[in-house]
Amino acid sequence: MTQINRILAVGTFALLSLTTHNAYAMLPACSSPSSDSDGDGFGWENDTSCAVMATTAPAQLPGCNTASDPDGDGFGWENGASCVVGGDTTTNTGGDPICSSADSDSDGDGFGWENGQTCLVSASAAPVSTGSTFCASSSSDSDGDGFGWENGASCVVISPDGGSSTSNGIVTDESPDETTTNDGGSFSSGDGGSIIRTTSLPTVGAQTLTVNSDGGDQFSTVKVGDFLLMQNAWRAWRAASGYAWNQSIYTNNNGAPIGWNYDWGPGVPGANGRASDDYYVRSYPELIFGIKDEFRTSAPKAQIGFPVRVDAMPTTKIDYAFDAPQYGSPRTVDASVNSSYPNGTTISGERNVAVESFFYNSVDGACTDDLPVTRSGGSNHVYEVMVWLDSGAERLPASPRDYVTTVSLRGQSYKVYTKNSDNRYIAFVAQNPQTTGTIYWNDFLDWSRIYAHRVQQDFGASSNSVQIQDSWCVANIIIGTEIFWGAGNFDLYDWNITQQQ
Numbered sequence: 001m002t003q004i005n006r007i008l009a010v011g012t013f014a015l016l017s018l019t020t021h022n023a024y025a026m027l028p029a030c031s032s033p034s035s036d037s038d039g040d041g042f043g044w045e046n047d048t049s050c051a052v053m054a055t056t057a058p059a060q061l062p063g064c065n066t067a068s069d070p071d072g073d074g075f076g077w078e079n080g081a082s083c084v085v086g087g088d089t090t091t092n093t094g095g096d097p098i099c100s101s102a103d104s105d106s107d108g109d110g111f112g113w114e115n116g117q118t119c120l121v122s123a124s125a126a127p128v129s130t131g132s133t134f135c136a137s138s139s140s141d142s143d144g145d146g147f148g149w150e151n152g153a154s155c156v157v158i159s160p161d162g163g164s165s166t167s168n169g170i171v172t173d174e175s176p177d178e179t180t181t182n183d184g185g186s187f188s189s190g191d192g193g194s195i196i197r198t199t200s201l202p203t204v205g206a207q208t209l210t211v212n213s214d215g216g217d218q219f220s221t222v223k224v225g226d227f228l229l230m231q232n233a234w235r236a237w238r239a240a241s242g243y244a245w246n247q248s249i250y251t252n253n254n255g256a257p258i259g260w261n262y263d264w265g266p267g268v269p270g271a272n273g274r275a276s277d278d279y280y281v282r283s284y285p286e287l288i289f290g291i292k293d294e295f296r297t298s299a300p301k302a303q304i305g306f307p308v309r310v311d312a313m314p315t316t317k318i319d320y321a322f323d324a325p326q327y328g329s330p331r332t333v334d335a336s337v338n339s340s341y342p343n344g345t346t347i348s349g350e351r352n353v354a355v356e357s358f359f360y361n362s363v364d365g366a367c368t369d370d371l372p373v374t375r376s377g378g379s380n381h382v383y384e385v386m387v388w389l390d391s392g393a394e395r396l397p398a399s400p401r402d403y404v405t406t407v408s409l410r411g412q413s414y415k416v417y418t419k420n421s422d423n424r425y426i427a428f429v430a431q432n433p434q435t436t437g438t439i440y441w442n443d444f445l446d447w448s449r450i451y452a453h454r455v456q457q458d459f460g461a462s463s464n465s466v467q468i469q470d471s472w473c474v475a476n477i478i479i480g481t482e483i484f485w486g487a488g489n490f491d492l493y494d495w496n497i498t499q500q501q
Helices: 003-017 021-026 441-459
Strands: 042-045 048-051 075-078 081-085 111-114 117-120 147-150 153-156 170-172 178-181 186-188 195-199 207-212 221-224 227-230 246-253 256-263 286-293 315-323 349-351 353-360 381-390 403-409 412-419 422-430 436-440 476-480 483-500
Touching: 221 246, 221 256, 227 246, 286 483, 315 441, 315 476, 353 441, 381 441, 403 441, 412 441, 422 441, 436 441, 476 483
Parallel strands: 381 422
Antiparallel strands: 042 048, 075 081, 111 117, 147 153, 170 178, 178 186, 195 483, 207 246, 221 227, 227 286, 246 256, 256 483, 286 476, 315 436, 315 483, 349 483, 353 381, 353 476, 403 412, 412 422
């Protein structure tokens, strides 16, 4: 078994033990003990971890009495840890003693070094699994132990309707909305709880604001109910010299409450035969919910609940529907990073559809309406979590070397990136874009909070980001399109934010 697989297997054991002793059995049983090459009780068959069952007792579990095994699966629960019926009750059957302290596990792989020998970090202090994926539905957890079975593999129920559960490093108590990380913090997660408020896009009077190469307000805004629509042509100077670019934001047009259209030109020609070397975002027209900066707030906190402290973040669900066609001057894809656009495909622009939240330092621990959320000079901007719901052919949120891992959240696959050049940023890129659906925003914030500051250690990534703090303020939720080049439009038909507590 490789070191990666050993970490996965041991992490899986530790995570399962945190909820209930028979959660171990959620792993498929190995067909043969020979697949367990290192005698740790876990094998690797059919490209997934499996458990060597009680007939070939797992080496990392101590023995226990039959009375501690009420369901007869060969595993018991004694002294706060899983055990195997009939095994050695004084030491591990495989020879590795239990560590006296989790501090002896310096690299978080589930094994420590004490008294001149390897030891196993016990269930009460073991690291969480980085290999388990989130279940798409809590209904896959038929026995209510916090683990489901989907797509031929174990998964972790992130948001059950009640009871105890585990969520890829988050262990919940009997309250479905209060969770605890393995490093001591707490925050909101899951689906349950009463609805605090629901905020939807209203239909308002038709209005259009335009900016172009001849002039206009590059940061003009329009109030739309509890939201603020913003032009945000913040890097217009990057347009090709002499090109007559233009961009408009509008309300009540194309059958959508809000939207925008744009033409930023063909981009910068590439060198050495490349079609384009245009890596610069021109603009990010956006819809703001919360505080954008010291000059722009969509609605009072008493009305929308933002900004909010990280540790008081309500469960937030977003239902959405959009259309984002592109129709600029066509060219062929040269350096695809997206399987939907193999090299040679004809494209008419490069843009994404991105949702994000900015985090800011609180003032004496409070996140109020007058939070100074400046982003230049004396900026108190401390973090950004971004999710690309859709993306183009050739652009990533960071360099390819900044790739972290691929995660599954509620059945959707996302590639994760941090930035070597910016340790206050993390991005998730959807691998199967959907123009309509539901986003459980806490899934992304929670994953970032648990892993972003340790992705080097856990995933071998290029760089860690800073650690998200409980006292920081989540200032907003924003949806927009980062536009690199080309022409197109974006129409947002549904943007419904539901907060639960």
